[in-house]
Amino acid sequence: MSRPAELMHTDLPGLLHRGKVRDLYDLGDQLMIVATDRISAFDVVMNQPVPGKGVILTQMSRFWLELLPPCNPHHLDYVVQPGRAPIGYEAAVDSLAGRAMVVKKTHILPVECVARGFLIGGGWKEYQESGRVSGIELPAGLQQAQRLGEPIFTPSTKSNTGHDEPISFERAVEIAGEFTASLGMPASAGRDAMWEARRRTLDIYVQGARYAESRGIILADTKLEFGLHGGQLLLADEVLTPDSSRFWPADSYLVGTNPPSFDKQYLRDYLESIHWPKKPPPPPIPVDVLEQTRSRYVEAYRRLAG
Numbered sequence: 001m002s003r004p005a006e007l008m009h010t011d012l013p014g015l016l017h018r019g020k021v022r023d024l025y026d027l028g029d030q031l032m033i034v035a036t037d038r039i040s041a042f043d044v045v046m047n048q049p050v051p052g053k054g055v056i057l058t059q060m061s062r063f064w065l066e067l068l069p070p071c072n073p074h075h076l077d078y079v080v081q082p083g084r085a086p087i088g089y090e091a092a093v094d095s096l097a098g099r100a101m102v103v104k105k106t107h108i109l110p111v112e113c114v115a116r117g118f119l120i121g122g123g124w125k126e127y128q129e130s131g132r133v134s135g136i137e138l139p140a141g142l143q144q145a146q147r148l149g150e151p152i153f154t155p156s157t158k159s160n161t162g163h164d165e166p167i168s169f170e171r172a173v174e175i176a177g178e179f180t181a182s183l184g185m186p187a188s189a190g191r192d193a194m195w196e197a198r199r200r201t202l203d204i205y206v207q208g209a210r211y212a213e214s215r216g217i218i219l220a221d222t223k224l225e226f227g228l229h230g231g232q233l234l235l236a237d238e239v240l241t242p243d244s245s246r247f248w249p250a251d252s253y254l255v256g257t258n259p260p261s262f263d264k265q266y267l268r269d270y271l272e273s274i275h276w277p278k279k280p281p282p283p284p285i286p287v288d289v290l291e292q293t294r295s296r297y298v299e300a301y302r303r304l305a306g
């Protein structure tokens with residue numbers, strides 16, 4: 001992969017929202033989601049880009065959308081490229097190419113659809129406190145990062161403040177019903193959608209994780225979003241990227257430890273080494289740390305897509 005130009009942020013007409021990593025534009029019936037080269041660690045966005053990261057993330061989402069049948073139907077109409085840009089954005093096509101997705105605008109179910117195949121992060125924390133994760137009872141004596149007998153669906157609330165709370169599936173179904181009722185649709189439509197979202201989340205996770213593991217990457221867990229669009233439930237947002245999922249190198253996986261992240265390990269190790277307090281402002285990051293990080297994203301994509 002040749003080295004792409006870097007993009008820290010976009011400032012085009014129609015900006016709807018700026019996330020930690022992605023800039024969102026309102027195109028009317030569609031949205032444009034631009035994956036920039038911003039990188040966050042410990043929930044703080046660094047001041048320097050990882051050049052090309054956004055392109056890799058967008059290509060990865062597209063790769064999975066095309067590979068895995070349960071991703072259908074989904075929201076992606078096309079990825080911006082030279083000769084193909086939304087009307088009014090042609091002049092910016094060079095900076096958007098390969099990294100901006102034009103998608104159908106949906107009503108996103110206000111529930112994060114999380115699948116876990118391994119006991120780590122918030123799931124591990126909940127298990128230690130209660131023996132359960134999102135209301136699901138697990139066997140006693142499991143260790144940190146242990147592979148689960150079968151993947152579990154552990155939804156959480158989708159909050160704008162960033163602190164998502166784990167909820168039971170029953171509660172997720174209720175929330176989805178209230179959501180469609182608030183849109184003037186039957187509550188049963190939302191409840192049915194949540195059942196479908198659970199089934200598809202687990203199918204996507206199982207198929208994606210099996211594929212990734214055959215390529216040396218453990219997909220420990222993932223977060224998906226689904227939205228309603230003209231009576232259909234579309235898979236939305238990003239799909240099985242290192243920003244929405246935990247990627248671990250399979251060869252250094254060790255149960256009982258917190259495995260290193262495939263992509264962010266150099267950055268986190270560096271931030272730990274300088275004893276940065278993990279709150280803004282971010283410190284300057286040495287070029288070689290950014291470069292190592294970039295090579296990890298390239299490597300993850302190369303392993304998966306060949």
Ligand SMILES: Nc1ncnc2c1ncn2[C@@H]1O[C@H](COP(=O)(O)OP(=O)(O)OP(=O)(O)O)[C@@H](O)[C@H]1O
Nearest residue numbers: 019020021022075103104105106108225227236237
């Ligand atoms: N097809 C779609 N229709 C409507 N909304 C969508 C669609 N696809 C994605 N979204 C929404 O776009 C937003 C993307 O912004 P978000 O704040 O998650 O960006 P981000 O860079 O991932 O930030 P963060 O790291 O804070 O999550 C999300 O709120 C997501 O629900």
Ligand SMILES: [Mg+2]
Nearest residue numbers: 019020022237
């Ligand atoms: Mg997000």
